Amino acid sequence: MVTSFVVMSRFFRNPVTSAATISTRLHPGDYQLSLPFDGRLRTFLVHMPPQVLDDVPLPVVVNFHGSASRALQQRLFSGMDVTADRHGFIVIYPNGTGLFPGQRRFLAFNAGGCCPPATWNNADDVGFTEAILSVLQEKTLVDVRRIYATGMSNGGMMAHRMAVESPRIAAVASVAGQLAVTCRPSRPVSVMEFHSVDDPTALYEGRKARQLGGIRVRTHYPPVQAGIDQWVAHNDCPPTPVIGETLASNPGSLDEGQTVTKITYGPGQNGTEVVLYRFTGSGHVWPGSPMSLPLLMGRATTLIDANEVMWQFFSTHPLS
Numbered sequence: 063m064v065t066s067f068v069v070m071s072r073f074f075r076n077p078v079t080s081a082a083t084i085s086t087r088l089h090p091g092d093y094q095l096s097l098p099f100d101g102r103l104r105t106f107l108v109h110m111p112p113q114v115l116d117d118v119p120l121p122v123v124v125n126f127h128g129s130a131s132r133a134l135q136q137r138l139f140s141g142m143d144v145t146a147d148r149h150g151f152i153v154i155y156p157n158g159t160g161l162f163p164g165q166r167r168f169l170a171f172n173a174g175g176c177c178p179p180a181t182w183n184n185a186d187d188v189g190f191t192e193a194i195l196s197v198l199q200e201k202t203l204v205d206v207r208r209i210y211a212t213g214m215s216n217g218g219m220m221a222h223r224m225a226v227e228s229p230r231i232a233a234v235a236s237v238a239g240q241l242a243v244t245c246r247p248s249r250p251v252s253v254m255e256f257h258s259v260d261d262p263t264a265l266y267e268g269r270k271a272r273q274l275g276g277i278r279v280r281t282h283y284p285p286v287q288a289g290i291d292q293w294v295a296h297n298d299c300p301p302t303p304v305i306g307e308t309l310a311s312n313p314g315s316l317d318e319g320q321t322v323t324k325i326t327y328g329p330g331q332n333g334t335e336v337v338l339y340r341f342t343g344s345g346h347v348w349p350g351s352p353m354s355l356p357l358l359m360g361r362a363t364t365l366i367d368a369n370e371v372m373w374q375f376f377s378t379h380p381l382s
Contacts, residue, residue, distance in 0.1 A: 088201045092110075093109075094106075095108060097197060100185070100189065106154060106155060106156040106194055107133045107155040108152065108155075109142075109143045113150035120202070121205050122154060122195070122198065123212060124191060124210070124212070125154065126155075126211070126218070127155070127214060128215035128238075129158075130169070130170065132158075132169050133157045136155055139348055141350070142212075145369040145370060145373055159185045170216055172186070174219065176283055187223075191211075191224060192230065195230060210232055210372075211224045212236065214239065218238055221234040221236045222241040225251045225253060226244075226245060229248065232376070233375065233376055234253055235253075236256070237257075238264045238346050238347070240286045241293070245293060250330055250382075251334065254336075254375050255289070256349055256368050257286045258341035260342060260344065263358075264283070264346060268285040270282055293336045297331055303325045303338075305325050306324035307323075309321065309365055317361075320344050320363050321341065325338040325340060343361065343363075345362070347359060350367035
C-alpha cells in the first residue's frame, strides 16, 4: 500500500530535497524518488523535459532496466532523456528489487517467467508501477491517454507484462525482451519488439526454466515469434505481415555485417499494430546506443535509433 511520496535527491544537480520543501509540481530536470510499497522502500528516477508547463499534460514513458541492472544504468544505456527533451515527454526509470530489502544493485523485475530474485519474492512490479503513475499525476499534469512502457531485456519483458495487466498503458516497445506471461489483456494493445536473432542472452528461440530443489534457478521465456503471434491473435491483426525492406550496414562501419528488417502486422482492433524489428549480427543491446560489452552481450548496432522509432510508434497509438 502506498503511504507517502518522499524526495530523496534531485541528482546530478541539487543536494537532497526534503518532501516538506519540494513544490507541488515537478519542474524540468532529474529527480530520484522513493515510494514505500508492499513492505519495501522502492525507488525510481524521473526525467522532466523542458516543455513542462502548468496547463499542458505531457505523455509518459516508463523505461525498465534489465536483470542485474538498475534505473541509473538504464537511463545512461538507453539515452532516452535526449529523445524526451526533443519530443516533450516524461521518462520514469523504476528500480526493481533484489534478494534483500534495501539492495541497490543487481535488481530485477517480476516479468512472469523472468527474472530472479523478483520472481522468487513474487514482487508486485505492476502494482509498483501503477503506484508511481498515480503519484506522478499528483505532482504534474499527465496525458492519461499517452502512457507507454519500454525496457531492456528483463525490462522489456516487464513492458510486455504491463501491456497485459495495466489498463493505463497505451502501447509498449520491448528491446531484447519477449513476452513472458500469458497474453490475456482486457483490450487490444499495440506492441513493438526489437530483437536480434543473434542475441546471446535473451535467446530469440526462447529458453526453458530449470528447477533446482523446487526453486526455479533459470528463467523461462518463449521464442520471440511465439509472443508476437499471441499479440497478433489477441489484437485480431491480419496473420500475414507486411515485410519491409531489409536495411544492411555499410562495409567498414560499426554495424558491418548487420541487418534489420521491419515486420508489421495490422491494423487490428482499434487500429492496433504489432511490429517486430528483427536484427541479425547484433547482440543483446539497445539499438542506436553504441554501449555494449561485446564478449558478454554481442555487438552494438546503430542501424536504427530505437528511441526515435518507438516514440514515433507511441505517438500514433494513444489509449483508445
